Amino acid sequence: MKRLSFRNVFVAAGLMFCAAIAAAPGAQALNAAEILAKVDANQVYSTIYYEGKMEITSGSKNKVKTMKAWSAGSGKAFIEFTNPEDKGVRMLKLEKNLWMYFPSERDTVKISGALLRQGMMGSDFSYEDAMEPDDLKNLYSAELTGKEVLEGRECFVLQLVAKNKDVAYAKRKLWIDAERFIVTKSELYAKSGMLLKISRTLDYAKVGSRYFPSVVEFSDALKKNSKTVMSMTSLVLDAPVDEGRFSLQALTK
Amino acid sequence: MKIIPFATRNLLRNKRRSALAASSVFLSILMIIVLQGFTNGFLDSMVRNYIKNETGHINIATTGYRERTRFMPVDEFIENSPALAESIREAVKTKDPGAIVAERIRFGVLLSSESGTKEAMAIAGDPEVERKLLMLDTRILPGGAYMGSVGETIVGETLANDLGLKVGDTLKVVTQKADGGLGFRKLRISGLFKTSVNSLDGMVFQMSLQDARILLGMDNGAQQISVTLSGMREVAAMTKLVQGIVDAHEKGKLSVLPWTSIGEYPKMIQLMNVVYYWVFLIVALLGSFIIANVMTMVILERKREIGILMSMGMPRGKILNLFLAEGTMLGLIGSLAGTAIGVGLIMILARKGFDMTNAMAGFSWPLDNVIYPSVTPGTVFMGIAMGTAVSAAISYLPSRRAARMAPVDAIRSA
Numbered sequence: 001m002k003r004l005s006f007r008n009v010f011v012a013a014g015l016m017f018c019a020a021i022a023a024a025p026g027a028q029a030l031n032a033a034e035i036l037a038k039v040d041a042n043q044v045y046s047t048i049y050y051e052g053k054m055e056i057t058s059g060s061k062n063k064v065k066t067m068k069a070w071s072a073g074s075g076k077a078f079i080e081f082t083n084p085e086d087k088g089v090r091m092l093k094l095e096k097n098l099w100m101y102f103p104s105e106r107d108t109v110k111i112s113g114a115l116l117r118q119g120m121m122g123s124d125f126s127y128e129d130a131m132e133p134d135d136l137k138n139l140y141s142a143e144l145t146g147k148e149v150l151e152g153r154e155c156f157v158l159q160l161v162a163k164n165k166d167v168a169y170a171k172r173k174l175w176i177d178a179e180r181f182i183v184t185k186s187e188l189y190a191k192s193g194m195l196l197k198i199s200r201t202l203d204y205a206k207v208g209s210r211y212f213p214s215v216v217e218f219s220d221a222l223k224k225n226s227k228t229v230m231s232m233t234s235l236v237l238d239a240p241v242d243e244g245r246f247s248l249q250a251l252t253k
Numbered sequence: 254m255k256i257i258p259f260a261t262r263n264l265l266r267n268k269r270r271s272a273l274a275a276s277s278v279f280l281s282i283l284m285i286i287v288l289q290g291f292t293n294g295f296l297d298s299m300v301r302n303y304i305k306n307e308t309g310h311i312n313i314a315t316t317g318y319r320e321r322t323r324f325m326p327v328d329e330f331i332e333n334s335p336a337l338a339e340s341i342r343e344a345v346k347t348k349d350p351g352a353i354v355a356e357r358i359r360f361g362v363l364l365s366s367e368s369g370t371k372e373a374m375a376i377a378g379d380p381e382v383e384r385k386l387l388m389l390d391t392r393i394l395p396g397g398a399y400m401g402s403v404g405e406t407i408v409g410e411t412l413a414n415d416l417g418l419k420v421g422d423t424l425k426v427v428t429q430k431a432d433g434g435l436g437f438r439k440l441r442i443s444g445l446f447k448t449s450v451n452s453l454d455g456m457v458f459q460m461s462l463q464d465a466r467i468l469l470g471m472d473n474g475a476q477q478i479s480v481t482l483s484g485m486r487e488v489a490a491m492t493k494l495v496q497g498i499v500d501a502h503e504k505g506k507l508s509v510l511p512w513t514s515i516g517e518y519p520k521m522i523q524l525m526n527v528v529y530y531w532v533f534l535i536v537a538l539l540g541s542f543i544i545a546n547v548m549t550m551v552i553l554e555r556k557r558e559i560g561i562l563m564s565m566g567m568p569r570g571k572i573l574n575l576f577l578a579e580g581t582m583l584g585l586i587g588s589l590a591g592t593a594i595g596v597g598l599i600m601i602l603a604r605k606g607f608d609m610t611n612a613m614a615g616f617s618w619p620l621d622n623v624i625y626p627s628v629t630p631g632t633v634f635m636g637i638a639m640g641t642a643v644s645a646a647i648s649y650l651p652s653r654r655a656a657r658m659a660p661v662d663a664i665r666s667a
Contacts, residue, residue, distance in 0.1 A: 063432060063433075085434075086434065100435060102436075104437070105437050105439050107439060109437055110365065110370070111363075112363070112370055115363050119433055121434040121435070122430075122432050122433020122434050123433070
């Protein structure tokens with residue numbers, strides 16, 4: 001019997017090791033579409049309820065707005081503000097339409113045109129941003145450009161280009177946590193390439209098996225010393241929500 | 254020898270030729286006077302509307318507002334403006350009892366109605382003070398009334414038609430508040446106004462200062478304070494006076510400017526004046542070229558006469574002055590006639606004015622649709638002086654040629 005040479009054993013062990021690595025879960029390289037699909041799986045929900053707080057910093061001025069929010073998919077949302085200055089002001093989004101109810105006038109008005117680009121209640125998050133659907137993979141074509149470490153976490157870096165003109169931002173650059181598949185940072189660009197807004201996820205919540213951004217900071221790249229931190233508490237995903245909530249009658253109750 | 258009587262006799266020797274030369278200057282000066290009359294009317298309208306409706310003669314606002322005036326920001330406003338306005342009023346009235354001090358807010362809005370939404374501009378002020386400034390109370394159409402109280406508004410007729418609204422309807426106003434949030438207010442339309450100024454009728458509605466403060470969350474503030482004087486002469490002195498009061502109130506945070514330093518219209522008006530003067534100069538030059546031709550012809554015809562005068566001892570300088578005087582007098586006659594007829598024409602045209610409504614349809618300048626041409630003493634002086642001076646200048650070269658002739662050659666060549 002021929003003795004097994006050390007060299008043969010070494011090569012065989014090496015081959016077995018490589019096969020084991022290749023077979024390990026997550027070890028197969030993900031492409032951009034797959035990464036986005038995983039992000040959407042985390043962020044896209046059938047329904048959401050949360051109690052929110054917006055801390056708005058503009059120059060030396062600070063404001064705090066609090067609210068309760070309900071949403072069904074990406075087409076329906078209802079927000080009621082609870083801070084004293086705006087108590088009772090409500091917003092209803094149905095697909096691409098937005099209405100606001102003002103208790104001081106006991107009346108509702110449809111928001112359109114240039115007002116949609118204004119910051120919501122003076123924040124860096126515009127009404128237009130709120131109207132944007134969340135499912136990135138359907139709206140953008142994506143390219144994986146590499147990996148970076150951001151705030152101690154390894155992130156996929158994706159460049160997204162809008163597939164059509166109906167979106168608010170023609171281009172996006174995303175840093176996606178490679179383990180949790182949440183967007184750690186995003187830069188939002190105009191078609192010209194001008195940087196318009198930056199968002200960072202400061203904290204996340206684990207809801208079931210999903211990771212959901214629960215504290216997000218927005219800043220308007222065109223303004224100095226301007227940022228908004230949106231915090232969501234009492235977060236409930238995919239629970240039943242009364243469809244009557246998303247109606248003009250509910251706005252004026 | 255006296256030059257002027259001699260020149261006059263020479264001009265009368267061929268009356269037809271002299272009349273022909275003077276008529277060219279007459280026509281060009283007539284054209285200049287009429288054009289200047291229209292220009293005066295046009296610019297007067299623009300200046301009057303700009304001062305009355307937009308800035309006042311003197312304007313006070315925050316420095317932050319000045320940096321973003323174009324956007325009419327509502328987050329930049331004078332806090333506790335009534336106290337400052339009252340201080341300015343007391344000081345200014347001692348020197349100009351007719352001066353008007355007004356607190357104002359102007360902002361872009363989205364108006365909402367059953368037929369849709371439309372972007373417009375709100376002008377908010379004390380309704381009683383604005384009777385003397387915007388004077389929209391004099392333009393209310395039958396069936397309506399000026400604003401009576403808080404909660405009412407008057408709207409431009411064209412704007413109301415675009416929104417499908419009429420007197421008695423509710424105007425829903427949505428805009429960004431001073432804190433960045435959205436504000437909403439409903440106002441009852443008490444009347445519609447028609448000024449024939451497109452920038453007002455199609456885009457503007459007037460509301461009370463109190464309503465605007467509630468809508469914008471502006472507490473006791475105003476975006477700007479305007480001081481409208483009785484005349485233009487004291488603007489510089491009053492600006493200094495107002496600056497002193499403002500500095501005592503809140504030094505460094507507020508800006509005090511005369512109307513000539515605000516916005517693009519004053520620069521445009523200055524530029525237009527310069528351009529028009531150059532155009533008039535060219536027109537006058539063209540008209541005066543005939544004189545040069547006539548003078549050259551006259552000198553050739555009178556060569557022998559020039560030679561004889563020189564041989565009799567007339568200095569070359571006097572020959573030059575003689576022909577220069579003839580050319581200048583032709584220009585003066587033409588200028589006087591052109592100016593007189595031009596002024597008369599303008600005075601007739603000014604009675605009715607020119608309705609430019611269709612021509613101005615696409616413009617949003619602060620202009621009346623009916624322009625009334627006008628004449629000032631400066632116009633009259635300019636017409637006479639320009640025509641005469643240009644004629645004199647044009648006559649110089651032929652006159653110099655005459656003065657340089659050799660007497661013997663001049664006599665021999667005739």
